[in-house]
Amino acid sequence: MSAAPITLVCGFGRCGSSMVMQMLRAGGMPVTGEWPDFETILGIANGSVSALEDSYNAGRATKILEPHKVAPKLRPGGYRSIWLDRDVEQQAKSLMKLLEVGENRRNRRALSRSLLIDRAQALKALNRLGPVLELRFEDILLLPRASALAMAEFCELPESAIDAMAAAVRPRSPMCAMGRDLEADLVEQGAPE
Numbered sequence: 001m002s003a004a005p006i007t008l009v010c011g012f013g014r015c016g017s018s019m020v021m022q023m024l025r026a027g028g029m030p031v032t033g034e035w036p037d038f039e040t041i042l043g044i045a046n047g048s049v050s051a052l053e054d055s056y057n058a059g060r061a062t063k064i065l066e067p068h069k070v071a072p073k074l075r076p077g078g079y080r081s082i083w084l085d086r087d088v089e090q091q092a093k094s095l096m097k098l099l100e101v102g103e104n105r106r107n108r109r110a111l112s113r114s115l116l117i118d119r120a121q122a123l124k125a126l127n128r129l130g131p132v133l134e135l136r137f138e139d140i141l142l143l144p145r146a147s148a149l150a151m152a153e154f155c156e157l158p159e160s161a162i163d164a165m166a167a168a169v170r171p172r173s174p175m176c177a178m179g180r181d182l183e184a185d186l187v188e189q190g191a192p193e
Helices: 018-026 088-098 105-129 135-141 143-157 157-168 182-189
Strands: 008-011 063-065 077-084 131-134
Touching: 008 018, 008 105, 018 077, 018 135, 018 143, 018 157, 077 105, 077 143, 088 105, 088 182, 105 131, 131 135, 131 143, 135 143, 143 157
Parallel strands: 008 063, 008 077, 077 131
Antiparallel strands: none
16 A cells, blocks of 8 residues: 555445535545546445555545445555445435435335444444544535535645635535435536636
8 A cells, every 4th residue: 555545435325425525626635536426437336446455546535335345345554534424314315316216204214224224334344444534414514614624634635725625515405405416417517627
């Protein structure tokens, strides 16, 4: 592993990981994946980690959802992680909307329980790799500059990056919006310069 750590941006789907990747990119940090969602073709969803451990990723931010499935396969050291939490009811609603699954109270509760159970496993796996900064989706939306400051300090980004990182946050409610997805709107707008 290189001396420059790989920054893992982690959580479960609909946690704000794309927003954090946009913030890090705006602050000048090299990132993997394509704007606006920064999904990668590393195959990490299927457990392939060789591309992630490639020296190309040293000093970069990489988004990994469901890290408890990937992190145990990584060698400890050389990583730092940003873990994102979100109100599990809202996260479950957003996931069901994204997957176009009929939203009902029973399914939402089951998904919410699953998110809570898997959270402990994911954080344990990430803590084994290196330091972890825990942030909440709702706090990033409410306090983007304070969240940007915490991320900049954690990722050793210059103080001058903080305002650009905070400006990357699109003001909105933390509640799951029923309707068009924000990322679809961002794709239409195109990547910022």
